[in-house]
Amino acid sequence: MKEWSLSVQGICKSYGAKQALQPTNEVFDEHSFTCIVGRSGCGKTTLLRLLCGLEKSDAGVIELPRGKRIAPVFQEPRLMPWLNVGENITLAAQHDKSLDTGRLPELLRLLELEGTEKLYPNQLSGGMAQRVSLGRTLFYNPDIILMDEPFSALDYFTRQGLQQTLLRLYAEERKTIIFVTHDVEEALLLGDRVLIMDSGRVREALPVKLPRPRQAADSDFQLLRQKILQAL
Amino acid sequence: MSKKILRGLLLPLLVLLAWQLVTAKGVFSAYLLPTPMQVWEAFGELWASGLLLQHLFVSLRRVFLGFTISCCLAVPLGILCGQSRRFDSYCWLLLEFLRHVPPLAAVPLIILWAGIGEASKLTIIVLASFFPLFLNTYSGIHNCDKRLLEVGQTLGFTLREQIMRIRIPAALTSIVVGMQLALGYSWRALIGAELIAASAGIGYLILDAEEMSRPDVVIVGMLAIGIIGTAIDCIFLLLMRRVFPWQQGWQR
Structure with missing residues (x-):
């Protein structure tokens, strides 16, 4: 409804x-x-x-x-190069203190990014970076x-994987x-x-x-x- | 020792060898070009008496003090001008004018106003190191990737948050490059300042040696300047690699 x-x-x-x-x-x-x-x-x-x-x-x-709330996921990941994966995902918490950074592990799991929390954007593949970008938007909870x-900038298999992730997210959230x-x-x-x-x-x-x-x-x-x- | 350092040492060693050959053949008189051994002995003499360290300490103290003052002035001003077009429009002409006046051209006035004490040397160092730092800070803040700013905008960042959380961190690498340049400029300007009027410092040591007809001591002074400058730069780069782990390009 x-x-x-x-x-x-x-x-x-x-x-x-x-x-x-x-x-x-x-x-x-x-x-x-x-x-x-x-x-x-x-x-x-x-x-x-x-x-x-x-x-x-x-x-x-x-x-x-x-x-x-309304928030975009851009064509390019647009991650902050000086922040690691965890900090990039929880970026919105630097503005909105009510956002719960305790959600990070759950988001990492949802986006299949477990174990990458401490990596910097220049250490990520295109697909991983786009997942982090999606995570950042989800953390903002729009x-x-x-x-x-x-x-669009990703290879066929990465794109397919991310489409499935998005559909799963859509079903769950x-x-x-x-x-x-x-x-x-x-x-x-x-x-x-x-x-x-x-x-x-x-x-x-x-x-x-x-x-x-x-x-x-x-x-x-x-x-x-x-x-x-x-x-x- | 890494290959890079070994390769880097090759040319200085060749110069040393050529120097030794030229002086051994007596191409130049010892008064014009002392032998490497004479220079080494002069170094030993200055080291043992503690004079070299004493002068170096005085010079280093001046450089770091001047550099710190420069950082305190140039970084905030660079951030303000880089962020606010309006503020920049008031400052640009004066800054552009000052940038083109070499600090050494202002030495007579500086000495007239500040005397020949520490203040005049610090002023020269600040003037020399201000612009590389200011310009790098300005361009880092001004040329911040608009796409990153849009991310902040869509997450509801205020102007202050945009500056503190995005513009300044994004500009840090540029600011640090400015610091590295400024430190080099400070060091060079200091020697100039000390050659003009000083009673201590490595520039003074060189000038004094010239008056005493001691080219070996002059060369010791020059070598000390070069070695200390290179060492400061290397320490700076090492620190940067630690402080900015996401940045890959911190090497010469």
Whole structure:
């Protein structure tokens, strides 16, 4: 049962003469997993940056109930090089003292990072660094997680592993997730709904009612994949 | 001993050998270029009398005092200018002007105002070491990776937290490089200051030796400066490796 939602009404963004995001209306329900797909430059990252407050919208409003937190996982891990894994994950505690650093072992287990607590970012593989980045966002305990192509720079197997980790996290923690990707298969494997973006606007919203775990070889999966590719 | 140190010693040994050959053949008179043995004996004499250590101690004390004052001024000012564009816009022109005036050009004025005591030497050291430290601090703070700042922003960091938790730690390596440079500059400026007006210190020892026609003592002084400078640099690098374990590049 949803209790609240994040809604955007008429938000848009231009950079000089270029309209990166056309006026957009959308609602993201609590516990939903939305994937946004589109070609490079279609406005998906701009939408995410507006949602997490890194950019200011030229117009419109973003409505989120008071007290609800929103935090992104970036495309690159963006770890603080001077902090070790444990300190990077619990970074938010340096601002919000109410966050419990005792959660660290649980997060390390959840993200399969046990034993790496004292390592520094330059000692981690790309996949491990991205897990730490995800851990940092989870430690902040946001109600909504925005993910901007977080697995795009990783190799196939690492990406698959992280997709499974994310699905497990979603099942356990029931966060609201908005996941940007340019990979149609990834969107269908993960999301409950796929927003197709093109030229700065949401062209279509497609519900994905396939049971999990999903298989890319399934005919229904392939059908949806074709549909999205045609829309793109 | 590591291969690197052994390789590094090769050229100085060759220079020593050439020096020995040139002086043994009598190419230059002993007054112009004493033999390595003469220099060694002069060193032994200065060491035994305690004069060398006494002068070195005076010089080192000046360097560290001047360097500390410089750190106290340059680092906070670099952080302020690097962080606040507004503050920087008030300071940049004056700082840019001062940066281009070599400290030695200000020596007559410094002596006029501060006399020939410790204050004038400290002023010269501070002037010489301020800018490498200030500029490195400034660029470290100013050029902080925006992507890291965005992480702080999305975790709700306040401006103060952004500075204390992200900008300053991110700038530390740059600040430390500035310190390393500043220490070298301090050391060089000190010798200049002591050559002009001093009654103690390694620069004074060299000047005094020149007046006494003791080129061997001059060379002992020069060698002491080089060795101490290199040693300070090595200790600094070792410390940095300990203090910043995430940083791989702390080597020459």
